Amino acid sequence: MSIVRLLPLLLLIPAMALADSDKNYKVASNQFVAGSVVEPIANMVIEAKGTAVVSQKPSFPLKNFNLYWRHKKGPREYVWIQGKPDFTNYVTLHAFSLAEAHLLPSEVAYMRFYAAQNLKAFQDETDIYFDKYYLYSPRVPRLFFMKNGRWQVLREAEFPGVVVFENENKDFSAAFKQSPLTKLPKAVFPLKADSYVFTYTAPGFLPEVDICSVAPRSVVVLKPELIAPDTASGQEIPGISMELADVKATKNLEETEILYDKFIGELQKVASFVDTMQFDALYPKLKTPEFLGLDKADFNYKEYKSAYEGTRMKAKSDWMHSMTIGVSEVNAAFNNKLDSLQALPLRVALTPVSVTPVRATDSSVVDSTSAPLKAVMLKFGQSHERIDVAWQGTAKDIGADSLYKLFEQNGNDVPVIVTIEQNKPVWLHKESEVSGRHHYRYTQIEFKFGTQSLTGIGEFILPSYISAQPEVQRWLSVAHAAPWRAPQEILEAAGDDSASVIDGSLPGYDNAKFPRIVRDTKFGTVALIDSGTFRYRGRVVSMSPFAIMTTEVTQNLFAQWMLAQEDSLKRIKDRSSFRSPFKPVHNITWDNARAACQMMGGDLPTEAQWEFAGRADNNEGAVWEGDPKDSVGNYAVYRNNSYKMGKKSDAYGPQKVASKKPNAWGIYDMSGNVAEWTRDKYFMFSLWVESSNPTGAVMGYSKVYKGGSWKDNESALNLTNGDDEDPRYWSDAIGFRCVFPRKLIEGR
Structure with a gap:
């Protein structure tokens, strides 16, 4: 930006010259x-x-x-x-x-x-x-x-509330799903206005589940009074065949569950020997949604009801055991055995009951069966069996077509190995009985063919009767980082074109934060950015989903784009002076950069899109700030490691894209290498920032570019800064990357 254009701003706001950093x-x-x-x-x-x-x-x-x-x-x-x-x-x-x-x-x-x-x-x-x-x-x-x-x-935000527990038992314990602690303190805060489900326990007392609503600025005092079972009236009860030795003899989880169900069944048969009406009179009743002011379809209420029924069944079992001789020891042995077996991971070899090709949607293809494959769908198990799940995706290093042909030609001779994080199925109850147990903690899939092992890249899909369970919902949303489809019916998934192939080479990232990375021969490598909010120009703004290239446009990709243009008059010449197929295009004007993106169905990113993707949930303007192990040189090609090296050095000038570390979303070179054109206009008096998808100044002629380059000092690499130039300007320090509508990338 020239000093002449800065002069009016300096005259109007002289205090800016004296502003503190x-x-x-x-x-x-x-x-x-x-x-x-x-x-x-x-x-x-x-x-x-x-x-x-x-x-x-x-x-x-x-x-x-x-x-x-x-x-x-x-x-x-x-x-x-x-x-x-x-x-x-x-x-x-x-x-x-x-x-x-x-x-x-x-x-x-x-x-x-x-x-x-x-x-x-x-x-x-x-x-x-x-x-x-x-x-x-x-x-x-x-x-x-x-x-x-x-x-x-x-x-100011809505003020949170507080829940205080009052119970004189020093061993009293309260817990709820939102807390990382297994035992809550006497006061729990801050709690947003909502309903919360708590579980109460204490040694020698029956467990209970409670729900309460917390209003803003409220201090809710809960006074749980746990029930102690009567252990003094034990009597010999006929019909209980289980002993401790039987529990110890079980070899695996399934055997233990079968024996446990038999144990519970025997207890139910001999319940007539125990006056359960006494338990029903003592144990707290299920609170109705009307009493709580909630809708019966409210998720928290459904979770409360499910937890209440399971806890009440356990409490009743504990109470009945206390009224008998020897049963409590057997029950404790079952609980210990189940806990230890469920904590173990599980790898199972499965044979798919169906293999279905999933084809890309392309309006230009009349016969849908000739459209290219984008994934393969495998269905395992049967409805309401222990394993009932589908998987959709492809395999690393081979395409969807090759994976489908592998199954088509070899059928059941292709072993499929599925890894389950814990051998802990969800238990479904019908009244007082277990109606089914179903696995849901699937994390990985592999395909064996001869000596070759192929890692699956895709997503597991659960039927709604499993995915709707609160226990499963919590695990899907919080407790894992494996790729998963949002809960829906498996049959609907076969016709779903919204899911793109996921790059599985970046394990350990939470999908809520880490975007899906799609590698495409036409568009290059593209990150699918979900909607979100971030602090932009002093204001928290919301952003709609979009897709952005993970690297600057390379000379090789640019050449492919131009060759694909049938009208040779529309082709744009690459005037890059530092020649290499994988170095970024430079010496390109804003007009030509935007035209190149639009040829491919995309556009230049707005400044807000560019900054949202570049900062990747980082509040600072430099992604390396705050990490003592990292420095600017690990992330950026800039003055110290490029321009200062001199013209005789290979390090002089822009370098191959992705030669430095990516940001937390897998996007490279947002700082340094070449600065990048954005779509936005610049105007010195543009003070307004839209609350959603900001688009820059309405007036103005020059265009904003961001990120700094191989010629710039570290201070110029800050992602919150920008500069501007005439759209006809070009430089060996300015290049570009494109954004695309997500549907364009996902539909391929």
């Missing part, structure tokens, strides 16, 4: 003093056990169900206090959701906050409170802070 709006780590004694202050939210509290150094990650207080004790002295909240004062605070603001506790702990943008640095909030999910202010409902050189704002 971000670091001047942060609390230095050496300003936190450990061991400092803090006297209680009015309306202090941390409980003071005694007359004072003692500070410590900030430590991350923050602990669950703890509150942290950052108190400014002097001009350059801060104290950091950890403790339990005083809930009377806690619910009077203003809350700011860190997740909604796309901020982390470890970064906001060192930010200075202001009630207005015109306050000086030393006039920040004196007292700020934190937990893992919220930042709290005792004074104002809006906070300003400086990040990436911009004033940004935190707006």
